[in-house]
Amino acid sequence: MKTIKPMITLFVVSAFVIIMIPAMLVLPFSTNQANGKLSEKLEQKRESPEEINSPAVEVAVYRTETKEIQQLPLEAYVTGVISAEMPADFELEALKAQALAARTYIVNQMLTKNAADLPKGADVTDTVTHQVYNNNDELKKRWGTDYEWKIKKISKAVNDTKGQILTYDGKPITPSFFSTSNGYTENSEAYWESELPYLKSVPSKWDKDSPKFHSRTAISVTDFEKKLGVTVSDGESIGTITKRTPGKRVATVNFGGKKLTGKEIRVALDLRSADFSWERKGDNIIISTKGYGHGVGMSQYGANGMALEGSKYEDIVKYYYKGVAIQSSDSLLKTMTAKR
Incomplete structure (x- = not known):
C-alpha cells in the first residue's frame, strides 16, 4: 500500500501538467479571437472620455x-456653472444646452490660455467676467430644502452631455449666452468688434414669456445728462435713434450732434437691454427696455421655450449657434493634459 500511493500521486501530477500547460499557453490568445467580446470591452474602456x-x-x-x-x-x-447661471426648474433639455455652452467655454478658455486679469495659476474666476460658479456649500445655502432635487436634475444634464462641446470648423466656439432676448438674438459684431460666423441674429419668439422681457426704469434728467455727457432740451425730444442693429436693438442715437451707440447708453445707464425707448415726464426720463442681456448667442429663456415645445438640446444649440457641430472633447483634453 505504501508503494501504490506515491505512484498514484505521481500519475495525477503528471496528467495535470500535461493537460494544463498547453491550455495556459493558448488561452490568452484564443479567447479574444474566438468571440471578440473581451477585446471589444477593453477597446470601449480605452476610448471612453469619462474614464x-x-x-x-x-x-x-x-x-x-x-x-x-x-x-x-x-x-x-460645469455642474457648478449651470447651477449658478440657469434656473434649475428649467426644462432638462435647456439645461443640457447650457451644459454644452458652459463646457465649451471652459475648454476653449483652457486651450487658448487667455489669462488676462487672472491671478497666476487660475483658468477662470467665479464671476460674470468668465462664468459664474457656485460650489455645493453655496448651493445648499441658496437652495435650502430644494437642494437635493435641483442638484440631481442639473447633474443629469451634465452627465447626459458628458464630454460634448460645440465646435465650428473643428475648433471650440465662443458660446456666449444671455437671459432674455427682445425677440431676436444679435450679430456678434453689432455688440463686440469680432464678427463670428456662428453668432448671427435669429428670431427668438419664446422670450416674450420671460418675466424679464419688459422693464421700466426712471432716471432724473440731471443724472441722464451727467452719465451720458449730453444736454437734453426742455421739450419732449431727448435724442434721435438713427440706426438699429440686425437684432432690432438701438445701434446709434444722435443727441444734437453727439452720437452714442446703444451699447454705450446701455452700459452708462445700467439698462437691461440695448433695445430701449424713452419719454420725458417732468424732471424724469422713463426708459422702457425689451430683453435682458447683450443678446449675442443663446437666449436662456428662448432655450427653455424651445424645450417646452419638445426640442432636444442638439436642436437648441444648433438654432442659436449657426453651423456648429457637437463633438467629443476627448482629443482636445488629451492634448491639454499632455501639455500641463
Whole structure:
C-alpha cells in the first residue's frame, strides 16, 4: 500500500501538467479571437472620455470671496456653472444646452490660455467676467430644502452631455449666452468688434414669456445728462435713434450732434437691454427696455421655450449657434493634459 500511493500521486501530477500547460499557453490568445467580446470591452474602456479625461482634467477657479484658487474636476465645474447661471426648474433639455455652452467655454478658455486679469495659476474666476460658479456649500445655502432635487436634475444634464462641446470648423466656439432676448438674438459684431460666423441674429419668439422681457426704469434728467455727457432740451425730444442693429436693438442715437451707440447708453445707464425707448415726464426720463442681456448667442429663456415645445438640446444649440457641430472633447483634453 505504501508503494501504490506515491505512484498514484505521481500519475495525477503528471496528467495535470500535461493537460494544463498547453491550455495556459493558448488561452490568452484564443479567447479574444474566438468571440471578440473581451477585446471589444477593453477597446470601449480605452476610448471612453469619462474614464480617461474627467479625473485628469481639472479647472483652476479663482474664488473671489476667499481669494483662493480651487482645483475642480471639469464636469464638477460645469455642474457648478449651470447651477449658478440657469434656473434649475428649467426644462432638462435647456439645461443640457447650457451644459454644452458652459463646457465649451471652459475648454476653449483652457486651450487658448487667455489669462488676462487672472491671478497666476487660475483658468477662470467665479464671476460674470468668465462664468459664474457656485460650489455645493453655496448651493445648499441658496437652495435650502430644494437642494437635493435641483442638484440631481442639473447633474443629469451634465452627465447626459458628458464630454460634448460645440465646435465650428473643428475648433471650440465662443458660446456666449444671455437671459432674455427682445425677440431676436444679435450679430456678434453689432455688440463686440469680432464678427463670428456662428453668432448671427435669429428670431427668438419664446422670450416674450420671460418675466424679464419688459422693464421700466426712471432716471432724473440731471443724472441722464451727467452719465451720458449730453444736454437734453426742455421739450419732449431727448435724442434721435438713427440706426438699429440686425437684432432690432438701438445701434446709434444722435443727441444734437453727439452720437452714442446703444451699447454705450446701455452700459452708462445700467439698462437691461440695448433695445430701449424713452419719454420725458417732468424732471424724469422713463426708459422702457425689451430683453435682458447683450443678446449675442443663446437666449436662456428662448432655450427653455424651445424645450417646452419638445426640442432636444442638439436642436437648441444648433438654432442659436449657426453651423456648429457637437463633438467629443476627448482629443482636445488629451492634448491639454499632455501639455500641463
